[in-house]
Amino acid sequence: MKKDIIYTLKAPYRDDFQIHGYRFGKGEQAACIIGPMRGNEVQQLYVCSQVICKLAELEEKGAIAHNKEILVIPCVNHYSINIGKRFWPSDNTDINRMFPGYEYGETTQRIAAGLFNRVKDYTYGIQFASFYMQGEFIPHVRMMDTGHQNPSLANLFGLPYVVIRKPEPYDTTTLNYNWQLWNANAFSLYTAATDRIDLESASQAVAGVLRFLTRMGMVKYQGHSGYIASVIQEEELVTVNTQEAGIFRAVKNTNEEVKVGDVLAEILHPYEGYVKMQILSPVDGIVFFAYNEPLVMENTVIFKILAKLHK
Amino acid sequence: MIKTVVASALPVDEVLHIKKHRMEPISMSGENKRLCIVTGIHGDELEGQYVCYEMIKRINAHKENLKGIVDVYPALNPLGLDTITRGIPKFDLDMNRIFPGNENGSMVEYIASKIIDDITGADLCIDIHSSNIYLKEIPQVRISEESAPQLIPLALKLNVDFIWVHSSITVLESTLAHTLNMLKVPTLALEMGVGMRITRDYCEQVVNGIFHLMKDQGIWEGETTEVRAPIISTDGKVHFINAEASGIFVPAIQHWKEIKIGQHMGDIIDPLTGCVIQSIDSPCDGAVFTLREYPVVYEGSLIARILGGDCI
Known part of the structure; x- marks a missing residue:
């Protein structure tokens, strides 16, 4: 294991900002794995740390393939993690909306450019990401529909689902999108949590990464062969919104099978405690995404359901 | 008259309202043009608040001169304005990157879609911004290259110092101004001043410009001041x-x-x-x-x- 400094920035009042990379093996730039870009992505930090731990063990045993280099960047934004902010501390910009970056531009554009120049030539790019809506997912691999995506490769992680997302204009400045434009095979891995550690889905993600690296001939690792994923287009997910605001009491959680008319959640009056509204499932299927905050606004997306699918 | 464009309940004992102030001519001809003045997408930008106040005050003082409909939307992001927050509290994305919104999307995407529905059909829109807390800007209109032929003649009437014609980039396709321009509502994105402050001279300059533009468009018949000739420049x-x-x-x-x-x-x-x-x-x-x-x-x-x- 070799430790590199990928990017350095001086700060007026804090220790230098440094992005670290851990290299395993040497030779062809085979896979790059990237952890949190936002300050609340603690689960993503944990998953990356465990991947580094496993790869270090495998390297000790001589289980990294000849002429293959794997780079893991466990954290892109520890400045925000350390002060409990989601975005860049001084101007609240999101590094993951700055790619491919600009080396003469604003601070987070420079960070993005410094990172992207170092990682753009890897054959496979894997990012542990979080979603812009608050909630939990079934662990899955997500790819942007750029015309360059290859869902059959995403299947090799052995996670239960692969989701293909049609990019919105604001997606065009993410790492995943730009990696694909640069001809890397880019995957975003989503687990069940963001700002807390969920051990079960974290270990599923670590196993998924090792499975992928093994199947692509980069490491030798004996693991469970995982799932044959269902590949779904994001727009196929049936969205359930609230028509009331108040206290949110979930009845169903992610990965539960539901029937049309089943109660998914209840919205309670915040002062008087009665049930203002029951949220019913509009379809048979499996809960893919579930809102997880105790309070909810009107018109919030609280569930996304994989329709007509059974466990 | 004050109208609610869209409302959405917050969890505890409060409703988020996005409001507009509609001013109509004393007698409607049925062919009156409609101008929308929108601001407050970013909660740390306050220059537009004074512009809204001054527009309404001057129109109401001489209602007889009003020949079109003027809709003033002072606060597209009321929670941001109220909490000194640039974005929408508890929402990750910049509000000016989610247009045209989505009626079935998140609460903010839903609100964005209702705002677009309300403005669609207007003859002209002015979207007022005031930089951010880090930078001070002279009054200027920013126009994408593709909209330049249609919008520069309108921007010239607005009494700004500078018209910046910039290259089109994909991420800006989700701004309010771009969305409305695509929906055939000519929309000028105006920048001036600095975040969290009101620069009264700039606001007065722009208000004079809006009246000049309204007169040019047949929406106002009162006296207006001469406007300055802006510098027009590209990237x-x-x-x-x-x-x-x-x-x-x-x-x-x-x-x-x-x-x-x-x-x-x-x-x-x-x-x-x-x-x-x-x-x-x-x-x-x-x-x-x-x-x-x-x-x-x-x-x-x-x-x-x-x-x-x-x-x-």
């Missing part, structure tokens, strides 16, 4: 000066003044060591139309934009 004539060191920026120049090549613009200093870390000189002749307001800078922080000639 190629705008030079960006970014900090190459982290520290405290102390300017040595004034905003919207001429500058000569090699002229000292300011220093980035270190308050701990007492040293100048970077001395910044102008790379070209020109005029500083953007200048850093907030002193703490990181490497890369924008210090100034100069409208000028060739750089050294």
Whole structure:
């Protein structure tokens, strides 16, 4: 294991900002794995740390393939993690909306450019990401529909689902999108949590990464062969919104099978405690995404359901 | 009359309302044009608040001169304005990156879709911004290259100092102004001043410009003032000066003044060591139309934009 400094920035009042990379093996730039870009992505930090731990063990045993280099960047934004902010501390910009970056531009554009120049030539790019809506997912691999995506490769992680997302204009400045434009095979891995550690889905993600690296001939690792994923287009997910605001009491959680008319959640009056509204499932299927905050606004997306699918 | 454009309940005992103030002529002909003035997408931008106030006050003082419909939307992001937050509290994405919205999307995407529904069909829209807390801007209209032929003639009436025709980039396709322009509502994105402040001179200048434009469009019949002739420029004539060191920026120049090549613009200093870390000189002749307001800078922080000639 070799430790590199990928990017350095001086700060007026804090220790230098440094992005670290851990290299395993040497030779062809085979896979790059990237952890949190936002300050609340603690689960993503944990998953990356465990991947580094496993790869270090495998390297000790001589289980990294000849002429293959794997780079893991466990954290892109520890400045925000350390002060409990989601975005860049001084101007609240999101590094993951700055790619491919600009080396003469604003601070987070420079960070993005410094990172992207170092990682753009890897054959496979894997990012542990979080979603812009608050909630939990079934662990899955997500790819942007750029015309360059290859869902059959995403299947090799052995996670239960692969989701293909049609990019919105604001997606065009993410790492995943730009990696694909640069001809890397880019995957975003989503687990069940963001700002807390969920051990079960974290270990599923670590196993998924090792499975992928093994199947692509980069490491030798004996693991469970995982799932044959269902590949779904994001727009196929049936969205359930609230028509009331108040206290949110979930009845169903992610990965539960539901029937049309089943109660998914209840919205309670915040002062008087009665049930203002029951949220019913509009379809048979499996809960893919579930809102997880105790309070909810009107018109919030609280569930996304994989329709007509059974466990 | 004040109308609610969209409302959405918050969890505890409160409803988020986005409101507009509609002013109509004393007698409607049925063919009256409609102008929308929108602001407050970013909660830290306040210059538009004074513009809304002044527009409504002046129109109400001479209602007989109003020949079209004027809809004023002072606060598209009321929670942001109320909490000194640029974005929408508890929402990740910049509100000006989610248009045209989605009726079945998140609460904010739903609101965005209702705002678009309400403005669609207007003859003209002005979307007022005021930079951010870091930078001060002269009154200017920003127009994408593809909209330039249609929008420059309108922007010339608006009494601004500068019209910046910039290249089109994909991420900006989700702004309010771009969305409305695609929906055939000619929309001018106006920038001026600095975040969290009101620069009264700039606001008055722009209000005079809006009345001039309204008169040109047959929406106003009262007296209006002459407007200044703005400089029209493309990206190629705008030079960006970014900090190459982290520290405290102390300017040595004034905003919207001429500058000569090699002229000292300011220093980035270190308050701990007492040293100048970077001395910044102008790379070209020109005029500083953007200048850093907030002193703490990181490497890369924008210090100034100069409208000028060739750089050294």
